[in-house]
Amino acid sequence: MAVITKELAERIAHKLDAQIVPGGAHDIARVVHDGRLVAFFGIRRGSKKDAGHDHIPSQVFLNPSKARLLGQCPLSKADWIRIIREKGKLS
Amino acid sequence: MVSDSHMNWPSIGEESFCQWGFDEPTCAHEDALSEEPRIVGWKPNALAAIAQLAESISVILAARIQQQVLERKVMLLDARCEALEVARPTVVPIQTLAPFPYRLVKPFEVLVTFHGDHYVASFVDANIGASGDTDVEAVLNLKDMLVSAFEMLAELNDDELGPGPCMQKHVLEEFIRRAERRGRDHKGTG
Numbered sequence: 001m002a003v004i005t006k007e008l009a010e011r012i013a014h015k016l017d018a019q020i021v022p023g024g025a026h027d028i029a030r031v032v033h034d035g036r037l038v039a040f041f042g043i044r045r046g047s048k049k050d051a052g053h054d055h056i057p058s059q060v061f062l063n064p065s066k067a068r069l070l071g072q073c074p075l076s077k078a079d080w081i082r083i084i085r086e087k088g089k090l091s
Numbered sequence: 092m093v094s095d096s097h098m099n100w101p102s103i104g105e106e107s108f109c110q111w112g113f114d115e116p117t118c119a120h121e122d123a124l125s126e127e128p129r130i131v132g133w134k135p136n137a138l139a140a141i142a143q144l145a146e147s148i149s150v151i152l153a154a155r156i157q158q159q160v161l162e163r164k165v166m167l168l169d170a171r172c173e174a175l176e177v178a179r180p181t182v183v184p185i186q187t188l189a190p191f192p193y194r195l196v197k198p199f200e201v202l203v204t205f206h207g208d209h210y211v212a213s214f215v216d217a218n219i220g221a222s223g224d225t226d227v228e229a230v231l232n233l234k235d236m237l238v239s240a241f242e243m244l245a246e247l248n249d250d251e252l253g254p255g256p257c258m259q260k261h262v263l264e265e266f267i268r269r270a271e272r273r274g275r276d277h278k279g280t281g
Contacts, residue, residue, distance in 0.1 A: 001207045023239040025232050026221065030243070038253035040243070042221055042236045052209030055220030061255065089255050 002052030003064040008071035009053040191238045194270045217262040
């Protein structure tokens with residue numbers, strides 16, 4: 001089973017205030033912080049809400065379980081910013 | 092009140108005692124029974140045989156239990172091997188970005204992993220990935236994603252990028268170039 005479904009991927013994008021740019025087979029979610037692009041990931045086109053998107057965790061610098069928490073409620077954008085700052089992905 | 096003397100209790104004589112198995116020294120069958128051949132010392136032999144039988148049964152049961160445990164372990168290992176074979180990452184060489192109008196400066200490899208119900212193809216150097224229902228679809232989606240990412244990042248200066256996308260941009264630039272246009276010029280010369 002997919003850890004990150006399309007539905008969760010869209011929730012992650014929404015939670016990170018990502019800008020959605022239509023692409024080819026994907027829509028690209030761009031996450032901007034302090035005027036800089038800090039992460040991006042693709043969301044597959046199609047109607048299947050349970051389509052797997054397990055490529056997303058590494059692209060938002062999280063492990064799969066934390067990425068899932070980000071898509072669900074517990075992990076906020078502020079938490080995510082703190083985590084990726086600690087990993088040197090903001091400076 | 093009804094006294095016992097009014098009830099018709101059966102009379103219990105010597106024969107009755109004998110029929111019920113009580114040892115009655117005056118029983119008429121006593122002599123006849125005593126004449127039957129007696130097996131001397133049968134009890135210890137029987138007990139020893141029962142003990143031996145019990146031991147044999149316990150050995151057989153232990154062996155069967157061990158066999159069942161081993162069978163179960165083999166089944167689990169078999170299932171794990173099958174799962175590992177399916178989930179085993181595959182390295183796929185990428186030689187071209189066709190049909191996209193880009194060319195590769197040098198080929199690279201992508202890692203394809205199975206995630207239970209879909210595949211993920213990853214260009215690990217650039218930390219860019221894409222998913223698909225099949226391994227082939229995942230690789231095609233990754234190519235599409237690489238091209239989209241290359242175009243998007245090329246439009247942005249380095250100071251507009253965080254460390255992650257900045258690294259991704261430079262890695263992609265090392266591998267990908269926009270293809271030069273061909274077409275009408277060639278047709279015109281023919």
